[in-house]
Amino acid sequence: MIKPRSWLPTPVLSILLLLVWLLLVRSVAFGQIVLGSALAVAIPLATYRFWDAEPRIGRPLKLLRFALRVLKDIVIANFEVAYLISNPWRKLRPHFIEYPLMLEERFTITLLASTISLTPGTVSANLRMDGKSLLIHALDVDDEEALIEQIRKRYEQPLKEIYEC
Amino acid sequence: MAWIVEALASLLLIAGGVFLFIGSLGMAHLKDFYMRLHGPTKATTLGIGFMLVASMLYFWGYEGSPDIQEILITLFLFITAPVSAHLLAKTGLHLQLRRIDVTEGKPVELRPEEVGERPVPHPDKGHG
Numbered sequence: 001m002i003k004p005r006s007w008l009p010t011p012v013l014s015i016l017l018l019l020v021w022l023l024l025v026r027s028v029a030f031g032q033i034v035l036g037s038a039l040a041v042a043i044p045l046a047t048y049r050f051w052d053a054e055p056r057i058g059r060p061l062k063l064l065r066f067a068l069r070v071l072k073d074i075v076i077a078n079f080e081v082a083y084l085i086s087n088p089w090r091k092l093r094p095h096f097i098e099y100p101l102m103l104e105e106r107f108t109i110t111l112l113a114s115t116i117s118l119t120p121g122t123v124s125a126n127l128r129m130d131g132k133s134l135l136i137h138a139l140d141v142d143d144e145e146a147l148i149e150q151i152r153k154r155y156e157q158p159l160k161e162i163y164e165c
Numbered sequence: 166m167a168w169i170v171e172a173l174a175s176l177l178l179i180a181g182g183v184f185l186f187i188g189s190l191g192m193a194h195l196k197d198f199y200m201r202l203h204g205p206t207k208a209t210t211l212g213i214g215f216m217l218v219a220s221m222l223y224f225w226g227y228e229g230s231p232d233i234q235e236i237l238i239t240l241f242l243f244i245t246a247p248v249s250a251h252l253l254a255k256t257g258l259h260l261q262l263r264r265i266d267v268t269e270g271k272p273v274e275l276r277p278e279e280v281g282e283r284p285v286p287h288p289d290k291g292h293g
Contacts, residue, residue: 023236024237081203081207081208082184085187085188085203086190092195113247114247116247118206118207123202123250123251124247125255126258135258137199137202139203
């Protein structure tokens with residue numbers, strides 16, 4: 001939880017809210033900016049109790065590269081899953097995998113879990129209460145170790161570098 | 166020029182439709198709950214994505230100004246889809262839904278504190 005130390009507990013969130021508001025109304029008129037700013041101040045004040053400490057982005061450029069890679073993976077993942085689903089002769093080998101987490105912050109774990117859910121044949125199913133491991137359900141796996149290694153290299157390492165260094 | 170934009174947009178719409186259909190097909194014919202979950206989280210995301218790109222392209226071609234609201238829709242979709250999938254999977258585990266026999270991996274059991282039968286210390290270190 002963030003301490004309500006000021007009227008602007010989460011500056012980055014406020015800026016994001018203002019931006020999203022302006023995009024939603026598709027205008028940068030003065031009135032909209034005022035209204036958006038009011039919302040950007042009011043919403044964090046009303047919800048800061050639910051937020052963890054605001055994450056600090058160590059390397060914004062890396063974050064951008066990570067986002068692009070995830071986007072690319074999502075497209076590929078979709079083709080793979082579509083193929084798996086629509087091929088009736090293929091025997092699927094579903095798999096539950098307990099993935100040991102390296103990340104420690106809850107925000108980054110959330111990001112990783114979401115990424116896993118969006119990419120190749122995997123859905124994150126359960127995070128252990130102690131935050132040490134993540135249960136993943138995979139649609140079709142032949143090598144469990146390889147999948148863990150791949151997630152670690154492609155997603156977890158970059159996330160750790162971006163947020164937790 | 167206009168017909169190129171139109172053709173591209175229609176192609177994208179068809180691609181989107183195909184992906185949505187396959188996603189729904191997966192929901193209908195895969196064997197167990199956890200596998201069915203894969204359809205809507207992925208195939209559907211890309212299906213909607215294609216349709217939004219088509220819409221963006223079409224209105225860009227016709228009104229001349231690029232529209233970014235579709236990107237916002239995609240963004241919200243990417244934020245919400247994994248969360249709902251995660252919650253559904255977790256519920257499935259909680260209810261101990263049956264999975265098909267070929268499922269490999271350690272048997273999944275929720276520990277008592279994860280189903281609320283034992284209180285847990287707050288996991289948050291530092292900022293409590």
